[in-house]
Amino acid sequence: MRYLPKSPAERRQMLAEIGAGSIDDLFASIPAEYRLSRDLDLPRQQAESEIVEYFRAAGAKNFTSYASFLGAGAYRHYRPVIIDSLVQRGEFLTSYTPYQAEISQGTLQAIFEFQTMIAELSGMDVANASMYDGSTAVAEAAMMAVRVTGRRQAAAARSVHPEHREVLATYARHQGLPIALAGYDPKTGRADLAALEAAVTKETAAVLVQSPNFFGVIEDIPAIAQIAHAKGALLIVSITEAVSLGLVRPPVEADIVAMEAQSFGVALTYGGPYCGVIAAKEQYVRQMPGRLAGQTIDANGNRGFVLTLATREQHIRREKATSNICTNQALVALMATIFMAVYGKEGMRELAEHNLAKAEYAAKMLAAQPGAKLRFAGAPRFHEFVLQTEEAPAAWSERLLENKIVGGIDLSRWYPEMQNCTLWCATEVVTREQIDTAASILAAKPVEA
Amino acid sequence: MTTNDLPITQANQKVRPHPTQNEALLFEKSSPGKRAYKLPPLDVPAVDAKAMLGAAHRDTPGLLPEISEIEIIRHFTRLSTWNYAIDLGMYPLGSCTMKYNPRVNEFVSRIEGLAEAHPYRPESHAQGILEIIDLLQRCLLEITGMDAITLQPAAGAHGEFTGILLTRAWHESQGNPRGKILIPDSAHGTNPATAAICGYAVENIKSNSDGGIDLDALARQVDSETAALMLTNPSTLGVFESQIHKIADILHAKGALLYMDGANMNALVGKVRPGDFGVDVMHLNLHKTFSTPHGGGGPGSGPVACKAFLEPFLPTPVLVRKKGAKGRGAREAGGEGIESGALHWDYNRPHSVGRVRAFYGNTGMFIRALAYILANGPDGLRQTTEDAVLNANYIRSKLEDLYDLPYSTPSMHEAVFSDKRQLVHGVKTGDIAKRLIDYGFHPYTVSFPLIVHGALMIEPTESESLEELNLFIGAMRSIAREAEETPDLVKSAPHSTRVSRLDEVQAARQPVLRWRPAK
Numbered sequence: 031m032r033y034l035p036k037s038p039a040e041r042r043q044m045l046a047e048i049g050a051g052s053i054d055d056l057f058a059s060i061p062a063e064y065r066l067s068r069d070l071d072l073p074r075q076q077a078e079s080e081i082v083e084y085f086r087a088a089g090a091k092n093f094t095s096y097a098s099f100l101g102a103g104a105y106r107h108y109r110p111v112i113i114d115s116l117v118q119r120g121e122f123l124t125s126y127t128p129y130q131a132e133i134s135q136g137t138l139q140a141i142f143e144f145q146t147m148i149a150e151l152s153g154m155d156v157a158n159a160s161m162y163d164g165s166t167a168v169a170e171a172a173m174m175a176v177r178v179t180g181r182r183q184a185a186a187a188r189s190v191h192p193e194h195r196e197v198l199a200t201y202a203r204h205q206g207l208p209i210a211l212a213g214y215d216p217k218t219g220r221a222d223l224a225a226l227e228a229a230v231t232k233e234t235a236a237v238l239v240q241s242p243n244f245f246g247v248i249e250d251i252p253a254i255a256q257i258a259h260a261k262g263a264l265l266i267v268s269i270t271e272a273v274s275l276g277l278v279r280p281p282v283e284a285d286i287v288a289m290e291a292q293s294f295g296v297a298l299t300y301g302g303p304y305c306g307v308i309a310a311k312e313q314y315v316r317q318m319p320g321r322l323a324g325q326t327i328d329a330n331g332n333r334g335f336v337l338t339l340a341t342r343e344q345h346i347r348r349e350k351a352t353s354n355i356c357t358n359q360a361l362v363a364l365m366a367t368i369f370m371a372v373y374g375k376e377g378m379r380e381l382a383e384h385n386l387a388k389a390e391y392a393a394k395m396l397a398a399q400p401g402a403k404l405r406f407a408g409a410p411r412f413h414e415f416v417l418q419t420e421e422a423p424a425a426w427s428e429r430l431l432e433n434k435i436v437g438g439i440d441l442s443r444w445y446p447e448m449q450n451c452t453l454w455c456a457t458e459v460v461t462r463e464q465i466d467t468a469a470s471i472l473a474a475k476p477v478e479a
Numbered sequence: 480m481t482t483n484d485l486p487i488t489q490a491n492q493k494v495r496p497h498p499t500q501n502e503a504l505l506f507e508k509s510s511p512g513k514r515a516y517k518l519p520p521l522d523v524p525a526v527d528a529k530a531m532l533g534a535a536h537r538d539t540p541g542l543l544p545e546i547s548e549i550e551i552i553r554h555f556t557r558l559s560t561w562n563y564a565i566d567l568g569m570y571p572l573g574s575c576t577m578k579y580n581p582r583v584n585e586f587v588s589r590i591e592g593l594a595e596a597h598p599y600r601p602e603s604h605a606q607g608i609l610e611i612i613d614l615l616q617r618c619l620l621e622i623t624g625m626d627a628i629t630l631q632p633a634a635g636a637h638g639e640f641t642g643i644l645l646t647r648a649w650h651e652s653q654g655n656p657r658g659k660i661l662i663p664d665s666a667h668g669t670n671p672a673t674a675a676i677c678g679y680a681v682e683n684i685k686s687n688s689d690g691g692i693d694l695d696a697l698a699r700q701v702d703s704e705t706a707a708l709m710l711t712n713p714s715t716l717g718v719f720e721s722q723i724h725k726i727a728d729i730l731h732a733k734g735a736l737l738y739m740d741g742a743n744m745n746a747l748v749g750k751v752r753p754g755d756f757g758v759d760v761m762h763l764n765l766h767k768t769f770s771t772p773h774g775g776g777g778p779g780s781g782p783v784a785c786k787a788f789l790e791p792f793l794p795t796p797v798l799v800r801k802k803g804a805k806g807r808g809a810r811e812a813g814g815e816g817i818e819s820g821a822l823h824w825d826y827n828r829p830h831s832v833g834r835v836r837a838f839y840g841n842t843g844m845f846i847r848a849l850a851y852i853l854a855n856g857p858d859g860l861r862q863t864t865e866d867a868v869l870n871a872n873y874i875r876s877k878l879e880d881l882y883d884l885p886y887s888t889p890s891m892h893e894a895v896f897s898d899k900r901q902l903v904h905g906v907k908t909g910d911i912a913k914r915l916i917d918y919g920f921h922p923y924t925v926s927f928p929l930i931v932h933g934a935l936m937i938e939p940t941e942s943e944s945l946e947e948l949n950l951f952i953g954a955m956r957s958i959a960r961e962a963e964e965t966p967d968l969v970k971s972a973p974h975s976t977r978v979s980r981l982d983e984v985q986a987a988r989q990p991v992l993r994w995r996p997a998k
Contacts (some may be wrong), residue, residue: 031859033579034866035944044869044945048876053865056872057750059719059889064756070749071621073614075856078583084853085846089592091607092600100597103837110516112552114589117774120566121559124580127776128562130922132913132976136558137775143505146993150541156992160777162633165837173676193837200794200833204647204678248535277528279537299588299846300608301598301838302633303778315990321776326986334978338986344636344672345927349681354672357634357766361774364555371505371551372515375543383528384521390531391523410535431601439599462522 031075097464098436099392101414101455102244103164103191103270104301105293107381108459110372113295113365122364127321127357131336137360138335141323144307144367151370151378152269152287153280154309159321159337160363161306161355164290165194168238168268169201170319170353171288171308175236175264176207177317177352178285184236185210185229185263187221189243191270192444198238207235219247219406219416227257234261240268241281245453246389246414247406248278255283272366273457274412276373276382286310295369296362305362316342319353382412384458389413392456392465399473405451414455416441416448421475423452429471437468493568493950494919499977502557506994509544515551542996561977562775563921569947573893573924573936574667574715576745576767578867581854584770584847593846598838602823608842609822612798615849616782619763622860623741624754625784629793631840635742638762638781639673639709641794644832645760645785646707646736647677648792652830653734657706661735663692665716665928670709670740679706686930690716690886692726701733707760711740712753715928715936716886717871717893719746727757736760744768745940746868746892749861760785765841769848780844795831796824796839866941867892870948874937877952881959885931892940898933906962906969908933913980914961914972918954 041053050056057065076084098106117123121136128134128141141159148157161167172184184202186195186209195211202209210229213222221239230237237258241249251267258265264285269275273293281287292304308318315322316339324338344351373381393415397404401420419426423440430437438452445451456465529536546554563570570577588594596608616628632638643660650656660674663684671681684700687693691714701708708730713719720726727737739753739761745768747753753761765771765780773779785793800820824839855863868891875884875894883899898908912922912935924936939948961969973979 031855031862033581033854034859034862034941035947036866040945041866041869044873048869048872050872053869056865056868056889056891059721059891060751061721061724061756064724064751066749066751066755069857070860072618072857072860073853075859076853078854081583081850081853082587085587085590085593085611085850088607088611089590091610092592092596093604094592094595096604098597098600100599102599104598106595106597112548116552116555116559118585119556119559121562121564122555122775123585123772124565124570124577125562125775126570126572126575126577126773126921130563130912130916131981132973132978133561133563133916133921134775135561135977137562139502139504139558139561140555140775142992142994146504146506147541147543149993150543162637162778163837165834166633166637191837193834196795196834197836200644200835201676203833204644204676206678248532250534252534275537275541277537278532279535280541297589297594297843298597299594300596300600300605300842302836302841303780303843315992322990322992324986325991326982328978328981330979332978334981336981336983336986338983338990338992341987344668346668347672348668349671349675351668351672351675354636354640354669354676355634356636356667356669357764357773357779358777359633360776360778361772362778364775368551368555370543371546371554372548373543374509374513374515374545375540376545377514377516377518378543379537379540380518381516383526384518386528386531387521387523387526390526410532427601431604436597436600436604458518465523 096434096436099438099454099456100436102439102453104298105271105457106298106459107273107293107457109295109297113368116368117361117364122361128337131334135334138323140364140367142325142335144363145323147370148307148309151275151280152289152309153282154287155312156315157307157309158318159323160359161308161320162359163302163304163306164270164288165197167288167306167308168194169198171266171286172198172202172236172238173205174286174317174319175266178264178314179235181233181235182206183208183231183233184238185212185226185234186238187212187226189214189221189245190238190240190268191244194268218409219245220249220409221254223253223257230257230261230263232261234263236264236266238266240270242271242274242412245406245416246411247409248411251281252283271412273382273385276378277386278412285314291366294366296365303359303362305359305366317352320355320358381458385413388456388458388460389415392454395465395469396472399469402472413457414453416451417454418451422450426472430468433467433471435468496975499560500557502554504994505544505546505554508546508550511545513545513547515546515548568919569939569943569951570921571923571937571939573938574742576938576940578770578940579942580770580772581851584850587850588843588846606822609798611849612845613822615845618852619782619784622748623761623784624752626787627790627793628782628784630782630845631794631836632781632783633836633841634777634779635762635764635781636669636673637835638783639669640676641783641835642738642760642762643673643677645789645792646738648832649789650706658704660706661700661708665690665714665930666709666711667740667742689888690714690718691720694722694725697726698729701729701735703733705733705735707736707738709738709740711742713743713746713891716895717890718888719891723756742767743892746864748864749857750864760789765844765848770851771844771847778841778844780841791830792832794833794835795828796826797828799823799825863941870939870941870943873948874939874952878955881956893936893938895931896935897931898935901962902933904962904966906966908935910969910972911958914958914969915954916973917975920951920954
């Protein structure tokens with residue numbers, strides 16, 4: 031086996047020095063009746079060339095060369111080459127959680143830079159070192175709000191990503207945390223503020239909204255913050271499209287921001303690994319879940335970084351910890367850190383402007399086709415929009431696929447009332463030609479027999 | 480010369496001093512107008528963002544650095560040289576399984592058709608990635624001897640959460656969710672933290688004099704309110720619970736389940752299967768046993784495998800193969816496997832515990848883990864396990880004359896010592912660990928498991944050559960001598976790093992968690 035650095039003679043020598051007659055002596059504590067006396071029924075050992083061939087063939091069956099208008103919480107942006115050059119350095123790739131600070135300063139400083147840039151972009155005071163993904167960040171943010179307020183209810187807008195709400199429901203169920211849902215305004219696609227206000231009580235720990243929301247519409251955060259804070263609840267804002275922060279006002283009125291930073295240089299890879307992160311106002315930091323890197327000094331006064339405030343965490347507090355999270359998404363957070371450094375202060379805005387322009391053009395072109403119209407047209411949005419068509423999405427999406435285009439996703443899957451409505455996304459990598467082609471195919475409804 | 484006689488100089492042949500570059504924070508290198516990006520010309524009409532977004536427009540940009548590409552490359556390359564890594568040498572963190580991370584795994588996970596697949600692609604246009612997931616699931620079921628699996632959990636603790644939710648859902652279906660989870664005092668901290676977030680009370684079980692489960696205590700503690708025992712096997716002492724079948728019997732007789740924390744599965748693959756010895760539900764850590772990189776703390780992946788009676792409760796969606804479907808996408812994809820039925824996500828799962836994560840899990844880790852399994856095959860996986868156990872026992876046999884072995888029970892993949900003999904000279908496990916850094920090694924796991932006072936938990940994995948093992952043993956023997964002769968040298972270690980021991984008290988007392996511009 032090519033990964034194993036031992037010769038048969040060395041194995042024999044080691045056994046002899048241990049004083050074992052055979053390797054099976056070392057497994058003698060396993061009762062004989064359970065020991066496997068056969069080979070596992072698995073594919074045979076493959077050469078590296080065979081492995082590469084297997085995955086290439088599998089990749090070819092996914093047709094990823096197609097143009098795509100899919101978004102909905104996972105976004106295709108250009109990934110600068112240096113991200114993979116740098117994260118594949120073995121010192122980052124093959125190191126563990128930086129508990130031994132003296133020989134982990136590289137990872138620790140990078141986390142500190144990640145925390146700083148996420149805090150800057152999100153308008154919060156502090157950010158943690160990452161969570162599994164945006165959906166679990168949302169759920170953990172809600173549990174954090176419960177700890178801060180001592181209250182045991184939550185209110186959430188239906189315009190939050192449906193799968194994130196599902197994850198929240200899974201976590202909340204065993205915390206005794208009922209979640210009141212508030213609908214959306216059918217005209218604007220924004221959270222229905224009256225319904226949200228009615229859902230918030232004196233027992234509400236947190237109000238959860240997403241902005242830009244699942245329909246791509248930017249929520250009225252100051253107004254929602256007033257509703258939450260009037261009853262003493264915290265406001266959690268979920269951000270699934272991190273690139274929006276280049277152009278969209280950060281939710282500074284929020285108490286906690288739950289983010290998915292996949293857009294910052296992380297490949298789609300069919301849903302993960304992505305990069306969740308929680309940011310918050312400073313006063314809540316001791317109730318935060320997950321790891322935090324902090325600055326300190328060594329015995330000689332040199333600046334250095336350590337994992338800090340560990341008394342919140344499971345390895346110290348066990349069942350009293352703020353969360354059970356241990357492993358996070360460190361290497362993915364490093365990708366995001368490099369991405370933020372590449373685009374920087376000006377690039378983040380310029381990149382967001384390109385997204386805004388592409389989506390505006392796509393929305394205009396698609397909505398101009400016969401039988402198509404834009405939903406929620408009056409509200410500000412970023413790079414996603416909802417298109418309503420007379421023709422069923424199943425019909426035109428087949429036509430698009432035949433022309434190597436993956437169109438918007440059918441929203442009735444999550445919102446039964448939204449028949450023939452699809453969610454489209456146009457990022458900076460979508461070309462005008464692709465948009466024009468999609469529009470013309472959408473228009474080309476076959477003549478009925 | 481035998482290993483036991485290695486002089487310090489030879490132990491030290493692993494390292495020589497080497498200057499590292501200083502490097503400021505990104506923000507301190509920023510200067511207005513520097514750029515590391517160039518966007519292509521906009522091929523659609525430009526928009527007036529302020530007019531479009533109105534009150535939602537961001538007027539003040541986030542204070543990100545402005546910096547050029549070469550500076551970013553140097554910045555992160557310099558930072559990387561401040562890290563220790565598996566690629567540099569032995570990284571014997573117990574319970575963490577710091578094995579070699581094969582580079583072909585990284586290569587195949589970046590193949591365009593896999594890396595660029597959007598999670599909401601039509602299933603007809605995702606059959607390649609679904610086949611990978613399906614094959615990995617089948618491999619992991621064969622390896623664990625279980626009946627059903629979900630790959631959705633993003634890490635080990637997330638897998639524990641999912642597994643305990645399955646347990647709870649099953650008990651609820653029997654009429655009573657029950658109120659408590661039993662956890663040995665040797666367990667990882669994630670176990671009790673998980674039980675708590677699943678709404679269970681935690682009851683500790685004291686270990687017996689062998690460091691294993693005390694069967695009498697277990698029989699006394701298991702009652703009609705016990706939902707499950709969370710057991711790490713081999714334990715955090717690296718000891719296989721040889722009474723495992725009796726443990727399972729005691730639990731099952733009272734209607735409680737046996738949950739296995741699979742953190743130490745690297746000691747078992749190809750030799751014994753948890754499904755065969757009475758485990759009802761367990762998680763795996765793809766970033767431990769199956770070689771996906773730790774990446775400085777993640778990403779991981781924590782699949783949960785279970786017996787058939789727990790299958791209805793798995794998180795949604797579940798991957799299934801349609802019977803004989805011959806859709807358009809299937810024809811296009813042209814694979815024979817697909818003609819016999821396309822793979823598809825089943826969301827209609829009325830008994831499911833719900834979702835634990837958006838989409839389907841850390842798919843990129845599935846690709847890497849499968850590449851590892853294919854590279855090994857059944858024979859390679861068994862040899863891997865044997866080498867991991869051989870390495871741990873070799874270290875144990877070469878150090879037990881100098882370091883206290885609190886439990887003499889046979890070791891599997893890791894050896895746990897205590898600092899009892901060094902403590903006489905005022906030298907603690909944490910000091911020995913820091914001194915190892917000077918010898919060119921990453922420390923072992925310090926002060927864990929909690930049942931061993933001053934524990935040194937050493938897991939070499941299969942990836943260490945005899946030469947590297949001997950250097951490690953030489954270093955440990957040398958440090959044992961130093962602890963006697965020059966204890967202050969050990970207590971003030973490390974002496975060779977960029978920074979000396981850092982002030983953790985100050986970091987926690989006045990947290991500085993981000994950079995801020997000077998006023």
